[in-house]
Amino acid sequence: MDPREAQALDAATLYYGLGSSQDEVARALGVSRSTVSKLIQLAKDRGYVEVTVRDPRESAAELVQALSERFGLAEVRLATGPDHGDLILTGVGRLAARLVEECVQDGDIVGLAWGKTIHAVGRQLRPTPRRGVQIVEVKGGIPMHSRRTHEYETMTAFCEAFDAYPRSLLVPIVFERASTRRAMEEESHIREVLELGRRAGTAVFTVGGTSPGSTLFGSEHLQESERQFLLANAVGDICSRFFDSRGRECLPDLAERTVALRLEDLKAKERRICVVAGSARARALAVALEAGYVSHLVTDEATAARVLAIAGSATGA
Incomplete structure (x- = not known):
């Protein structure tokens, strides 16, 4: 060709x-x-249109079945097409928005992460009015950062879509000292938001990779020694909780300074909607799936295929 x-x-x-x-x-x-x-x-x-439009859908159906069976997932939705940065993110975000609209019902508490991927979901949500829904941030923010994290825009989009009440976690994601974090969590309004996040039956989040270009790595919250440790030992993060190749949270000192939903609390939720676009995060996603942190997955075809290849290699399949 x-x-x-x-x-x-x-x-x-x-x-x-x-x-x-x-x-x-x-x-x-x-x-x-x-x-x-x-x-x-x-x-x-x-004659490429017929092959490109039809065959990837057939391939995607096989991937959906394989992912569902391999990781015991309740729902898998895949965007098809080449991995072209923001375009694949838009496609995945659109599918995730439809899934979230279907899942959120009257009276639900929805735990919400932030970042570029979840913002892409929020931008494509359609008005789906519900009664008594609460949208709760499940991790703190990064108030002083050169990169836009879209925290406010994402919360606003979700609340407007479901006519929901915002429950914002207006604190830094990482404190300099664990004692400061513990004292902050004693404040009644912060404690209430954190408790709502733990009680939420649904969580919408992404899995991040571990690289010098990721958002938290570029902030002033991490010490250089911590960055180097995570680059050597962590494979990814969920809600800025970094985990190793077995899905266990690593670097306890950092974990004790972090304001975010704990991985064990995430795993206990009924609906754990994970949205990932781009095969660069495939290894982190494969570990998260193996660890049981995901019940509903929205990603793209290339990432799905890569995850299955990684999982097969890990088990000797």
Whole structure:
């Protein structure tokens, strides 16, 4: 296949498989909008549209079944298409938004993480009014950071979608001293929000990888020795709780300074909706799935395939 035909196949997959607009496809591929139209037509002429749009869905169905059976998941939804950064995030976010809309019912308490992935979910939520819903932040924030974390926007989007009450956790995610964190948690309004987070029957979160470019790594909250330890020993994080290759929280000193839902409390929830876009997080996701932190999964086809390959390798399959 020559480069032009390969580009046509990518364009058709983004356009038909992920539902991206031609402008979005143009930005992803670095071409003009008119070129995108020509590429899509070329894909049609070569017969790629039928193969790209239909076959990945069949492949996705097999992946859904394999993931559900391997990890005992209640629900799996996959976005199809090539891993093109923000476009695959949009596709995964759209699927996750539909799932969250179906899951949230009157009177529910929903624990909510923040970050780029969960913000993508919030942006695509449709008005789904419910009675007496509470949206509770399950981890503190990073008030002084050069990167936008979309904490406020994400909470607002979820509350507006469900006509819900916001329960914000307006404290730092990590304190300098564990004693300060313990004293803060004695404040009645903070204690109430943390207790609501523990009681929530549903949690919406993502699994992060462990790299120097991740949000918490770039903040002033971590000491350099802690960064180096996590890079060497942690495979990922959930709600800024870093875990090792067996899914156990690592670096106890940092854990004691962290204001976030504990992993054992997450595991006890009825609905644990995990949203992950991009195969760079596949290893962390595979460990989280193996540890039982996820009941409902929304991701993309490439990540799903990679997770299964990692799980098969780990078990000698």
